[in-house]
Amino acid sequence: MTLTRASATPATLLRPLAAAAHWLTSPLVPEDYLGLIDPLWATGELCGRVEAVHTETSDAATLVIRPGRGWIAHRPGQWVRIGVDIDGRRHWRAFSLSSAPGRPDGRVTVTVKAVRGGLVSDYLVRSTAPGAVLRLGPPEGAFVLPEPPPPRLLFVTAGSGITPVMPMVEGLRLDGVNGPDVVLVHSAPAHGEVIFGGRLRSLAARCPRLRLHERHTRSDGRLRPADLARLCPDWTERSVWACGPPAMLDDIAAYWTGPADGLHVERFHPVPTAQGSGGRVRFTRSGREAEADGGTPLLAVGESAGVLMPSGCRMGICYGCVARLRSGQVRDVRTGRVHGDAGEMIQTCVSVAAGPVEIEL
C-alpha cells in the first residue's frame, strides 16, 4: 500500500528556509509559533478543525473535518484515531472515516455513534460544534478493497459497522455496465435508526448493480449466518467484507466455507475495561513478559523481569520513570484511579497493572 501526501508539497523550496527558521526558534520549532495563529499549520502534531456536524440518527453524527498540514490521504475502509480534550485531559479513540478519499474540498468525515457510557463518542456526538479543533492520527487499517476491486462483493454490516463500508461502496463504480456486482446486507435496530439510511437507499435506487438488504433487528431479529445464505446464495463465492459487533463477526467466521482470503472482517477496537487487578505485563521493546499482581508497581515488575526500566525517586515525584502504555489500563496506587489509553505516558513507579498491560520499554 502506498500512501501519498494529500497535496504536493512546495516544501522542497521551503526546506532550507525552514531549517534556518529552526535556529531562530530553538529549542522550539517554527510550527510552535505558527500554531499560535492557526493550529492547523502545525505539522508536529496533526490537527483537524470541525467545519460541520450532521446528525445521522438520534445518537450518531457525522463530523466534517478539515485536516491540517501533513494529513495523508486515506483509503476507503480505513479509520483514524481522534484525540479530544475533555475536562483538560486528552482522550484518543479510533473512528472509521466515512468519506470517500480525495474530496475536492480537502475535507474528510468521520461518523460517530455515541455508545452508552462512551466518554469520547458521546462528547463528539453531543458536545462538538463547528470550529472545534481535534487531534488526528494518520489513517490506519487494512480493511480496504484491493485495486482493482473483485468482480463480486458482499458487504455484511451492522449498526455503526456501516461507517467504513459506506465510502468503500461509494468508491465503487456501480452505475456503469461492467462495474462489480455488490450485495450489501445491513442490520440496524429500526428504519429510522439506520446510519446513512438516506444515502444508502438512494444509492441502491440509482445503481442496479447494488442490491441492498436492510434488516431491522427490533422487528426481524438478529441476522444469522443462515439468513446470509438465503439472501445471497453465492455468498461463499464472493469476496466478503464484514464489520459490526464481535458476535456477528464470530458467527460469520464460523459459518464461512469459502477461501480463507475471501473473508475480511473489521472489529471495532474494544474499549479496554479494567476489571480486577494485576495481569500479564508485556514490555514490547525488550520482548519480556511478567505476571503482575495488583500491588507491585510496574517499575518493580519490569526490573525483576530484567527490563531496563528508567527510574528515579520511586515515589511518584520526579517523573524519571514514565513510559508509554501501548494497551491496557493501570491503577495509580496513590489515588486508586484506574486510567490508561493507548499511547498514554504513565509513571511506572506508582502504577500497578489493572488487567493485562503492554508497555513500550
Next chain:
Amino acid sequence: MPATFHLDPVDAEDFGRELDKIREGVLASLGERDAAYIRGLIAVQRKLELTGRALLFASWLPPAWAAGTAALTIAKILENMEIGHNVLHGQWDWMLDPKIHSTTWEWDTASPADQWKHSHNFVHHTWTNVLGKDRDIGYSALRICPEQRWHPIYLAQPFYNALLALFFEYGIAIYDLELERIPSGRKDPKEALAQLRAVAAKIRNQIVKDYVAFPLLAGPAFLPVLLGNLTANMARNVWAHTIIFCGHFPEGAEVFTEDWLENETRGEWYVRQLLGSCNIDGGRLFHIMSGNLSHQIEHHLFPDLPSNRYAEIAPRVRALCERFGLPYASGSLVRQAGSVWKRVLRMALPGPGRPSAAEPPASALKAAA
C-alpha cells in the same frame, strides 16, 4: 528550641495524611480551567517573545530597545520558571498533551531537560536539604550552613555568588555534570563527556540564536539587538538565581544529616520538605513570574501538582503547620533575599554561624521525636 521537637512519629503520620488529603483534593479537581491556564500562559509567553524580538528590530530607538528587552526578559523568565520548570516536573502530564509533557519539553536554558530532571527532580527533590545527598545545598560551590566544613576558598564566595547569579544557567548546567564525582569514580567520565556534549549543543543553539542570528537579521541594529538579548538572558539569570536561593537558603531553612533518612516515613518526608523550604510573599503576578517557586513549600510538598494551584492550597498548608506546631517560613522578597546574602557572607568566614549554631543538628530532632 524549634517547634519540630514536639512532632512525634504519630503526629508526623497525621500531618502526612492531612497533606495527602490536600493532594488528592487537587488531583480530583484538575480540569478544564487548569488546562486553559497553562495553554494560555504558553501562548502569552510566545507572543511576548515575538513582540520583544520585533521591537528590538527598531532598537536604534532607545524606547524600542528598552521595551523590546523588557518583553524578551519577561518572556524568558516565564519560559524558564512558570512553564519549563513546572512542565519538567510533570505537573501538566495529566493533560496527556504530548506538546506539554515532561518527556518532550525542552527549554531555553543551558541544561538539557533530561539531565536537569535527574539532578533536580530526582536528586534534589528526593533528598531535599540532606547534607551529602542533596547537591543543591550551596550547589557544591557555596558554604551556606555551618555543618559544611570551611575552606579558604569560601572567603571569595560573596564574589563568585554574584558571578553565579549573572551566569546562573551555565553554572547549573556545569554543576549538573557532577564533575567532582569523577576522581572518586562515582561518575563515569564517558557519561560526563556525553552530557557535556549535550550541554555544549544547547549553549551553541542559544548563542547562535541570541547573539548571531537575530542580530544579523536586524542588520544595522546588530549591536543593540545583541545587547538586548544579552541583557534579557542575564536579567533572567539573576532573577532565577534570586528566587531559587530564596527557596532553601534563607535563615530558617533547616539542613538534615543522612541519619534522618533511616526509615523515613511519608509523614517525615513531608516534614523534611517543609522544614527545608521557604516561601516568598507576593501577589499573583509575582507568583507567576517566580514560577510559583515563591510557594517553594507547597512545591516541595507536592512537586507534581500544577503550580497554579499552590496559591489556593497555601493557606491550608499554613493552617496545618500551625495546628501541628511546625514553622512555615515565609517573608517578603527583600527579607528573604537579604537573609540569603547575609548567610552567604557569614558562611564565607570560618566557624559556626548564628543562629543555627544554637540549635542542635537537625538529626537530633528526629532522635528526640
